[in-house]
Amino acid sequence: MKQTIRLRVKKVLSCIAVLGIMVGVGMLAGCKSQPTADLVVYGKIFTAEDNKIVEAFAVKDGKYIYVGDKAGAEAYVEEGKTEVVDYTGKGLVMPGCGNGHAHYMLGHALRTIGTTVGFDDTPEKFIKEIVPAAVKKAKETGAKTVFGQGWNYMNFKGHLPTRQQLDAICSDIPIYFLDDECHKALTNTAMLVKAGIMKPDGTAGKTTLRGGEIGVDAHGIPTGFLSEQAQTYVRSFIDADNLYPLDRALANLADIEQQLLSEGYTMYHEGWGNYFVNTNYYQAAQQQDKAGKLHFVLGLPYEMESWMNVDEALARAVDAKKFASTRVMPRWIKILMDGTVETGTGIVEPLYPDGHQGIANWTEEELTDITRKANDQGLTMHVHVMGNKGVNQVVNAFINGGKDDMRNTLVHVYGVSEPDYKRMADHNIQVAAGLLWHHASEAIREDMLRYHPEGMKDKAYPMKSFFDYGVNVSSHSDFPALCDSPDDPFGIMEIAVTGVYHKENGKPFWTEELLTREQALTALTINVARQMFLENERGSVREGKYADFLLVDKDVLACPVNEIHEAKPAATYFEGKRVFGM
Numbered sequence: 001m002k003q004t005i006r007l008r009v010k011k012v013l014s015c016i017a018v019l020g021i022m023v024g025v026g027m028l029a030g031c032k033s034q035p036t037a038d039l040v041v042y043g044k045i046f047t048a049e050d051n052k053i054v055e056a057f058a059v060k061d062g063k064y065i066y067v068g069d070k071a072g073a074e075a076y077v078e079e080g081k082t083e084v085v086d087y088t089g090k091g092l093v094m095p096g097c098g099n100g101h102a103h104y105m106l107g108h109a110l111r112t113i114g115t116t117v118g119f120d121d122t123p124e125k126f127i128k129e130i131v132p133a134a135v136k137k138a139k140e141t142g143a144k145t146v147f148g149q150g151w152n153y154m155n156f157k158g159h160l161p162t163r164q165q166l167d168a169i170c171s172d173i174p175i176y177f178l179d180d181e182c183h184k185a186l187t188n189t190a191m192l193v194k195a196g197i198m199k200p201d202g203t204a205g206k207t208t209l210r211g212g213e214i215g216v217d218a219h220g221i222p223t224g225f226l227s228e229q230a231q232t233y234v235r236s237f238i239d240a241d242n243l244y245p246l247d248r249a250l251a252n253l254a255d256i257e258q259q260l261l262s263e264g265y266t267m268y269h270e271g272w273g274n275y276f277v278n279t280n281y282y283q284a285a286q287q288q289d290k291a292g293k294l295h296f297v298l299g300l301p302y303e304m305e306s307w308m309n310v311d312e313a314l315a316r317a318v319d320a321k322k323f324a325s326t327r328v329m330p331r332w333i334k335i336l337m338d339g340t341v342e343t344g345t346g347i348v349e350p351l352y353p354d355g356h357q358g359i360a361n362w363t364e365e366e367l368t369d370i371t372r373k374a375n376d377q378g379l380t381m382h383v384h385v386m387g388n389k390g391v392n393q394v395v396n397a398f399i400n401g402g403k404d405d406m407r408n409t410l411v412h413v414y415g416v417s418e419p420d421y422k423r424m425a426d427h428n429i430q431v432a433a434g435l436l437w438h439h440a441s442e443a444i445r446e447d448m449l450r451y452h453p454e455g456m457k458d459k460a461y462p463m464k465s466f467f468d469y470g471v472n473v474s475s476h477s478d479f480p481a482l483c484d485s486p487d488d489p490f491g492i493m494e495i496a497v498t499g500v501y502h503k504e505n506g507k508p509f510w511t512e513e514l515l516t517r518e519q520a521l522t523a524l525t526i527n528v529a530r531q532m533f534l535e536n537e538r539g540s541v542r543e544g545k546y547a548d549f550l551l552v553d554k555d556v557l558a559c560p561v562n563e564i565h566e567a568k569p570a571a572t573y574f575e576g577k578r579v580f581g582m
Contacts, residue, residue, distance in 0.1 A: 043087030096266030096548035098528025100432035100474035107480035117150035163224030211361035301332035346387030368401035388415030
């Protein structure tokens with residue numbers, strides 16, 4: 001009996017030993033089957049997933065395969081095969097940033113085919129120095145339009161240069177100069193004649209235009225000043241194919257990429273895909289992507305103006321979808337609902353102090369119909385709107401005409417009536433907001449008190465309220481509009497957190513709307529990805545997503561708040577490859 005028990009015990013022990021060996025071999029086999037990472041990064045890592053901080057991640061074939069602690073990541077390292085970056089104590093590691101609305105195409109085109117006017121330049125300098133230099137540049141390069149941007153309406157107001165002054169400098173080539181907000185333009189007679197605003201004999205031609213203002217003198221003759229849709233109409237008559245051919249679009253795209261990656265952007269939504277009234281930028285982006293030379297994701301909207309035939313413009317926007325590729329997304333329609341509150345063209349309620357209303361480019365019913373048609377054809381609405389009444393009309397149009405899953409978007413958004421926040425959240429309406437605009441110098445604040453409608457005088461662009469109501473709000477810079485403001489993510493972040501722009505003399509603005517540091521980074525990363533339908537692929541550090549991330553030279557979550565703007569990417573990675581820095 002005892003012998004039988006001993007034999008059974010031996011058998012059990014043998015089984016346990018064999019099982020132990022099998023488990024050990026299995027574990028060993030498991031270790032051997034563990035994939036070897038191409039890249040492992042250690043450091044303080046902000047994931048943009050519920051404000052989570054982790055110690056490490058591993059990357060293979062351009063995607064995250066592990067996110068967690070350092071010990072866990074070490075299992076993916078194989079000497080000689082895995083690149084290891086230890087960024088511990090050097091700053092912050094975070095997802096690549098996004099810009100929810102910018103005009104890099106225009107900004108870089110200006111550097112090659114146009115002229116940039118400084119934010120503080122005076123009307124006198126504009127006439128005596130800037131325009132003559134622009135004309136000289138145009139004639140030397142064979143351009144058929146003198147093109148520029150950047151003059152500040154607040155500086156020029158009351159002293160607007162006339163077409164006659166521009167004619168005295170150049171009368172044989174059309175001149176077209178946008179302001180810093182890209183909502184107003186100064187033109188010479190040749191430009192007005194080409195657009196039919198004036199007749200060759202010097203008399204008035206088209207003097208009214210829906211959604212726009214054509215400035216006229218006491219005799220009803222155009223002065224050369226154009227506002228809102230009037231300037232977009234005249235812009236359609238510039239020699240676009242000469243100014244912006246495909247080869248120039250390709251060259252500018254390479255420059256744009258360098259700016260984006262140096263600032264830490266790996267995705268951006270272009271505000272004017274067809275600014276030069278052609279599709280050369282679309283073609284250039286698709287060509288670069290198919291050649292493996294595009295290292296960011298590009299969203300492209302087709303702009304529709306209120307003076308266009310809606311169905312024809314919509315057909316062109318649908319046709320532009322043929323330029324889609326892996327990293328190029330032509331799936332939006334851009335519309336301007338109104339102008340800007342600051343210059344008196346936003347649709348507001350109550351009215352401006354002098355009793356006037358801003359410029360409405362569309363009725364609510366028209367926008368509802370456009371939204372329905374666009375969404376039905378797979379196009380998402382991307383609508384510029386500033387005034388609170390305009391915001392309400394756009395929200396109504398999105399709800400009544402749109403589909404919630406299309407993520408129709410409001411851009412800029414100065415005033416919001418309280419009930420509209422909840423309606424945005426309930427209907428998955430997105431907001432691309434200028435977080436960097438949440439500041440004002442003392443001089444600008446005084447002007448706002450004189451000029452803004454009641455209830456908006458001490459307010460700016462809401463931010464925190466979007467988070468409070470669960471509205472997906474993404475950050476944008478609107479570059480190069482308002483060209484004196486920062487474009488980079490960390491300059492934007494500091495303003496969103498402090499309400500102060502470090503360059504100007506100002507006090508914190510509308511402090512109840514300021515963001516936490518984590519909220520600001522969320523608006524700069526995963527929320528832009530959501531706006532662009534990319535949240536399952538990009539915008540945060542999560543297993544299975546593309547490894548788009550930054551090594552930031554300062555810990556912007558912990559450094560003194562007034563030093564956030566000093567932060568820069570030490571390196572930018574796109575799909576697991578370093579594409580800038582170090």
